[in-house]
Amino acid sequence: MDIGRSRGWRSSETLCRRLGGVCRRSGGGGLGVDSLNGQRCLVTGAGGFIGQVLVRKLLAAGAIVHAPGRTELDLDVESSIRRTVRGFAPEKVFHLAAKGVTGASSLEALRETNVHGTRRLIAELNLLRHSPTVTLLGSGFEYAAKETPLKEEDALSPFSDYGISKLEAAAAAREVASGLSVTWVRLFNVYGPGESLGRLLPHIVSQSRQGLPVEVTAGEQLRDFTHVDDVAEGIMRLAARPTASPGWEVFNLGTGTATRLHAFMSLVVAALASHGVVSDLRLGARPYRSGEPMVYLPDVSRLQKAVGWLPAKPLDKGVSDVVSQAILP
Template sequence: MPEAAKTLASRRVLVTGAAGFIGSRLCSRLLEAGTEVHGVSRRRHEADGVHWWKADLAEYPAADHVMAEVRPDVVFHLAGEVSGVRDVAMIRPTVRNTLLSTVNLLTSACWLGSPRMILAGSASEPGPDGVPASPYAAAKAASSMYARTFHACYGLPVTNLRLSMVYGPGQEDYDKLIPYVTRSLLRGDVPRLSSGVHEFDWVYVDDVLGAFISAAAAADLAGHTLDVGSGELVSVRSIVERIGRLTGRTAQPQFGAVPDRQREDSLLADVRRTREVLGWQAQTPLEDGLAKTVEWHRERHADVAPR
């Protein structure tokens, strides 16, 4: 067991968004370390060993209630509206479910003796001109600003981890590139994609779990904002071509079938600073991570014959 995980063995931990892709795997990793794990989500869920709470954290009485009942030593805040859609209709739900839930938790934490707070930020927060490119990016940027305010003004020990493009087994959001392309090819369907020219920093989910646990265990990390990524940019086209080789399917994706998103920026994680401050760096090569991901989807959809 990694040393960082051992330090959390005697702690009481709250994971928000615990039913999600990253949150569910984080709960499992913490349970393996012997941590008392409490999970919260807006939908009813069950997980072996996890004390479960169903609550809408955007409602401040609900956030206060969960925090007061659990009284956590550490909070991993992953809940929020995860869609990167640019449509104006996404602004209100993103402000509510991402920004408001964060502010509610930070406020509750101040009233409860200031537990350690680890926030799941996003690499999409900044832009070259300082203007976020989507409602999601804007809500994450505002959440990050509030986190810095709570640390500077109220002494809350909060750390913001700006996640790059997280992928891996267990990701079933088929609006995301890797799950969508993998399932499509395994089914024999033709993925309809953008131009594929944009580049992103892709980071394997198990490496991200290590960053969260290391941040919770580290001393003197309060107030920091750190990037969590691989430190390498890889294009969408390259990712799709690699998945094609791993699935062994011959269907040719239709690049350019859907328009590119406006203001799509290539954001490379500052891995050197994260390594210096946190002592963490990604360990999983992209080819290995994609192979594990494709195998998970292959087993998941074993009953779906190619069309």
């Protein structure tokens, strides 16, 4: 493993030596993340949608980042976790590795990575001589459905296998994290460049560019859409704040703004039209999914109070940027 300094910043230090090295970019971060400068940060799931952005931002903040790939860090194997954790000795840990966001895995497969893998990682971190602060990603899918914005203390009753696995992961982590300061961050609707093709925005872009119809629901669902850049920023701000050790805190991460799904889709269609791409968006062509909540929104007052910040990227600008990046060479 080498510690490198970038010249002109080449693609997040080529995504931390292609997810296998320890990287550092000289320079400090922005307001709210200055304490991460020089910190040894372990990021699991660094090659994922959110992980790639987080690595880039951590390096820009001056952190020393270790982004192990799956061949180095296998969450199913205790010895692999032990080598990584003890070899790097992180001061901050960002555990993003997970399965099942797109709903393609069975509950048992989700449990193996999301629950048991998380338990193994936290248990090993708890054995270090020092106590790293840990940030874990949860999901709004952990909550029971509610017609008003969800607060961190609201009832938990997942309506999806992914939500079940995340709820169980939180319980497993809390059980073995007795000596650690842990922050559990519940995410909601995250969008941005790099989303998997099965998700709504890239699906609309892909279908439209091929001249195919886009069959969707009527789009009356209320959602809170947060750009991935803001999500990574929020995760870093929560990790950078002073915390009690040991301790366990839960935060929702979102903008605090509700948007109808059809309005979000209209923004995508308008952005495509600005590039000469016509969309055949067929609202109501598909029924709502069984059990899907019509209202799925976070209350973000706890986040705002803790870090004095909320995501700020306007939705229309964020969508336009994502579409432009997908279309322009």
